[in-house]
Amino acid sequence: MDFDLNDEQRLLKESVERLTTDRYAFETRGKVMAAEPGWSAQMWGQYAELGLLALPFSSDHGGMDGGPVETMIVMEAFGKALTLEPFFTTVVLSGGFLRHGASDDQKAALIPQIADGSLKLAFAQTEKQSRYDLFDVAATARRDGDGFVIDGAKSVVLHGDSAGKFIVTARTGGERRYKGGIGVFIVDADASGVSRRGYRTQDGHRAAEVLFESVRVGADAVVGDPDDGFPLVERVVDEAIAALCAEAVGAMERMHELTVDYLKVRKQFGVPIGKFQVLQHAAADMFVALEQARSMTMLATMMCQDEDAAARRSALSAAKVQVGKSGKFVGETAIQLHGGVGMTMEFPVGHYFKRTTMIDATFGNAEHHLARIAGGASLIAA
Amino acid sequence: MDLTFTPEEIAFRDEVRTFFREALPADIHKKMAEGHHVGKEDIVTWQRILNEKGWAVPHWPVEHGGTGWGPMKQYIFQEEMQRTPAPSPLQFGVFMVGPVIYTFGNDAQKAQFLPRIANIDDWWCQGFSEPGSGSDLASLRTSAKRNGDHFVVNGQKTWTTLAQYADWIFCLVRTNPEAEKKQQGISFVLIDMKTPGIDVRPIQTIDGGHEVNEVFFDDVRVPVENLVGEENRGWDYAKFLLGNERTNIARVGVSKQRLERIRALAAQVSENDRPLIEAPWFREKLAATEIELKALEMTQLRVVAADAKRGNKGQPDPASSILKIKGSQIQQATTDLLMDVVGPFALPFQEGEDDFSNEMPIAPVWAGPAAPTYFNWRKISIYGGSNEIQKNIIAKAILGL
Numbered sequence: 001m002d003f004d005l006n007d008e009q010r011l012l013k014e015s016v017e018r019l020t021t022d023r024y025a026f027e028t029r030g031k032v033m034a035a036e037p038g039w040s041a042q043m044w045g046q047y048a049e050l051g052l053l054a055l056p057f058s059s060d061h062g063g064m065d066g067g068p069v070e071t072m073i074v075m076e077a078f079g080k081a082l083t084l085e086p087f088f089t090t091v092v093l094s095g096g097f098l099r100h101g102a103s104d105d106q107k108a109a110l111i112p113q114i115a116d117g118s119l120k121l122a123f124a125q126t127e128k129q130s131r132y133d134l135f136d137v138a139a140t141a142r143r144d145g146d147g148f149v150i151d152g153a154k155s156v157v158l159h160g161d162s163a164g165k166f167i168v169t170a171r172t173g174g175e176r177r178y179k180g181g182i183g184v185f186i187v188d189a190d191a192s193g194v195s196r197r198g199y200r201t202q203d204g205h206r207a208a209e210v211l212f213e214s215v216r217v218g219a220d221a222v223v224g225d226p227d228d229g230f231p232l233v234e235r236v237v238d239e240a241i242a243a244l245c246a247e248a249v250g251a252m253e254r255m256h257e258l259t260v261d262y263l264k265v266r267k268q269f270g271v272p273i274g275k276f277q278v279l280q281h282a283a284a285d286m287f288v289a290l291e292q293a294r295s296m297t298m299l300a301t302m303m304c305q306d307e308d309a310a311a312r313r314s315a316l317s318a319a320k321v322q323v324g325k326s327g328k329f330v331g332e333t334a335i336q337l338h339g340g341v342g343m344t345m346e347f348p349v350g351h352y353f354k355r356t357t358m359i360d361a362t363f364g365n366a367e368h369h370l371a372r373i374a375g376g377a378s379l380i381a382a
Numbered sequence: 383m384d385l386t387f388t389p390e391e392i393a394f395r396d397e398v399r400t401f402f403r404e405a406l407p408a409d410i411h412k413k414m415a416e417g418h419h420v421g422k423e424d425i426v427t428w429q430r431i432l433n434e435k436g437w438a439v440p441h442w443p444v445e446h447g448g449t450g451w452g453p454m455k456q457y458i459f460q461e462e463m464q465r466t467p468a469p470s471p472l473q474f475g476v477f478m479v480g481p482v483i484y485t486f487g488n489d490a491q492k493a494q495f496l497p498r499i500a501n502i503d504d505w506w507c508q509g510f511s512e513p514g515s516g517s518d519l520a521s522l523r524t525s526a527k528r529n530g531d532h533f534v535v536n537g538q539k540t541w542t543t544l545a546q547y548a549d550w551i552f553c554l555v556r557t558n559p560e561a562e563k564k565q566q567g568i569s570f571v572l573i574d575m576k577t578p579g580i581d582v583r584p585i586q587t588i589d590g591g592h593e594v595n596e597v598f599f600d601d602v603r604v605p606v607e608n609l610v611g612e613e614n615r616g617w618d619y620a621k622f623l624l625g626n627e628r629t630n631i632a633r634v635g636v637s638k639q640r641l642e643r644i645r646a647l648a649a650q651v652s653e654n655d656r657p658l659i660e661a662p663w664f665r666e667k668l669a670a671t672e673i674e675l676k677a678l679e680m681t682q683l684r685v686v687a688a689d690a691k692r693g694n695k696g697q698p699d700p701a702s703s704i705l706k707i708k709g710s711q712i713q714q715a716t717t718d719l720l721m722d723v724v725g726p727f728a729l730p731f732q733e734g735e736d737d738f739s740n741e742m743p744i745a746p747v748w749a750g751p752a753a754p755t756y757f758n759w760r761k762i763s764i765y766g767g768s769n770e771i772q773k774n775i776i777a778k779a780i781l782g783l
């Protein structure tokens with residue numbers, strides 16, 4: 001067993017953290033968030049320059065051959081800095097579909113554009129009724145010649161407003177909640193029949209509602225098996241969950257730091273409030289919750305590419321539960337210990353709390369994943 | 383022991399319930415029921431309707447417009463109003479400064495302010511907290527120096543709720559910096575917000591709303607007539623004010639209404655292709671919250687019934703701390719449950735009452751306030767004496783530790 005980073009990974013961590021520390025101060029972030037498009041094109045260029053946008057892809061396509069640990073490192077740093085760019089949706093999520101499902105031609109066409117920063121992608125999956133069930137797909141993809149015609153409405157498409165292409169789940173056969181018959185398609189955002197409405201999310205990120213009306217795509221738009229894409233979806237989302245867990249851990253770590261710092265400087269009754277034992281214990285509990293979340297994020301990171309799908313899924317669900325619970329506790333406690341200032345936009349801590357709350361609501365909240373674990377085999381059977 | 387309301391209390395409950403249903407304007411009711419923000423106009427409209435009926439300040443002495451109802455009826459009245467759900471009349475006037483004025487103020491102050499508070503002709507705000515003085519309120523530094531027939535006020539208040547609308551602010555100010563104990567040098571003054579030298583600056587809360595402000599005082603001249611009670615006795619009046627709110631603080635009716643709505647909404651969304659309300663984990667979580675709420679209601683009723691027997695009015699009582707702690711936790715738990723109901727639709731930020739339902743595609747309009755309320759209601763365990771401070775009070779005043 002080894003939980004340490006190797007030299008290259010340490011270097012990656014340092015360079016990403018240096019970049020965000022230098023270029024992503026809280027005030028800078030506030031300005032970026034308030035302006036269009038809601039994230040920084042300049043930072044995006046910096047990520048490209050550092051190779052972050054090429055990180056998880058194979059060097060055959062100009063990538064950096066990074067694995068889940070490298071993604072974890074970047075996402076944790078982004079969580080600490082609360083970055084707003086569409087890295088998760090483009091590189092981790094949509095990139096995951098390309099890595100695990102796309103043909104060589106598709107990879108050769110798209111990965112270089114991702115790597116150089118020119119192409120952003122978003123995953124159009126959630127529907128009005130689907131809640132957190134990835135297989136609950138009402139959108140349809142009807143065969144038409146050698147291509148398909150896609151119809152459907154997708155909601156809360158993260159960074160869907162700035163995406164040049166969408167990765168869309170749509171049904172080629174079967175009933176709405178049938179796990180077979182789901183296809184994964186790459187659709188141009190400006191294809192005829194695609195319309196979208198972008199908006200801000202609660203945590204200052206962006207998303208869109210996207211409508212696909214008789215959108216015609218060719219055979220080359222299909223990622224993987226059009227009649228059995230669900231295992232691919234699950235696999236990619238499991239990796240994405242591991243990445244979100246890492247981001248949440250970064251955010252929690254920062255909330256904890258901010259809170260401990262505040263306990264040392266805020267004085268009431270003539271003493272720093274950190275002298276009150278009840279607040280010391282609360283801060284200690286936050287620390288415990290943070291470390292438990294970090295441990296489970298490591299588990300998630302190391303399991304997210306496991307070939308045993310059942311074992312992989314249960315580890316990922318378990319991590320999402322722990323991170324959701326820890327995030328809620330750390331966030332709520334951080335606000336409480338800050339008192340009134342924790343409630344304000346001017347202080348960073350509330351922004352972190354909003355982000356961890358929204359991470360919990362993405363790809364299944366703690367309750368959803370807890371029910372999944374509870375309905376399955378024991379997590380601790382050897 | 384007897385768990386039942388008397389026939390008279392039941393008749394009273396039905397009377398106020400019917401009145402609230404019929405008299406509350408539909409648009410205000412809709413905002414309240416859907417968890418949206420109600421604005422100044424709504425509060426004014428509703429409080430004037432109540433005042434017309436003689437019910438804006440039912441807990442006040444009869445000579446100042448009160449109803450003479452006992453504590454149990456007061457409680458029923460509040461709970462029914464919360465369950466309707468109707469907005470509360472402006473707390474800062476009717477529950478805070480009003481009682482201080484009729485208890486400690488002089489006749490001129492009573493005549494000048496009380497009728498206008500009842501009819502919300504003046505909007506009041508509360509100037510207690512300062513940047514350096516939150517939990518440790520007695521350390522406050524805003525100073526008031528006597529200069530002839532005026533006090534000259536300098537300093538800063540913060541977290542002043544809805545000060546952007548305020549005509550008047552009631553403030554704790556330091557009039558004697560040399561007093562032996564810091565509590566002894568504080569006075570309670572009423573300040574006209576139009577006085578030169580007052581500057582109100584907004585603070586944005588994490589949900590994106592504007593409900594709190596900073597209020598700066600720069601050589602603000604306040605006539606000595608605006609001192610309430612005796613100079614340097616302000617701390618006693620503040621304690622009276624903070625301990626006053628025993629029939630209302632737990633907001634049992636608010637939580638009941640929210641849980642009822644959550645139950646209804648959970649029938650509209652599905653999980654595993656079944657209504658969420660049928661999911662065992664959700665039912666258990668909802669039931670657990672209902673149990674907590676029932677316990678709180680019983681505790682609240684014990685306090686009210688004891689008040690009714692004693693004829694006790696507005697004596698600060700450490701038992702209020704129980705109501706404040708559990709009341710805040712349960713109100714916050716209702717915001718959690720709503721987050722569970724909305725699931726992924728917690729994410730979109732909907733401005734005001736944007737109605738997404740007419741636009742493509744999708745998030746239900748009732749999902750809009752879920753996350754902002756979850757964020758915003760973190761405040762309930764912070765303001766009015768944080769839950770940590772409430773526990774200190776229980777430990778000291780009840781347990782003698």
Ligand SMILES: Cc1cc2nc3c(=O)[nH]c(=O)nc-3n(C[C@H](O)[C@H](O)[C@H](O)COP(=O)(O)OP(=O)(O)OC[C@H]3O[C@@H](n4cnc5c(N)ncnc54)[C@H](O)[C@@H]3O)c2cc1C
Nearest residue numbers: 336337339340508510511516517541543761765766768770
């Ligand atoms: C939304 C909102 C609206 C408000 N409206 C008003 C208003 O209209 N008028 C007004 O005057 N004020 C208002 N307040 C202020 C409110 O009363 C204060 O925020 C509160 O008293 C806490 O003070 P503080 O924020 O300075 O936190 P601090 O007192 O600095 O507390 C920080 C943390 O330390 C803890 N702590 C402090 N002392 C102790 C101790 N001895 N033992 C253990 N823990 C301790 C607290 O519980 C808290 O967790 C409002 C606050 C909010 C958030």
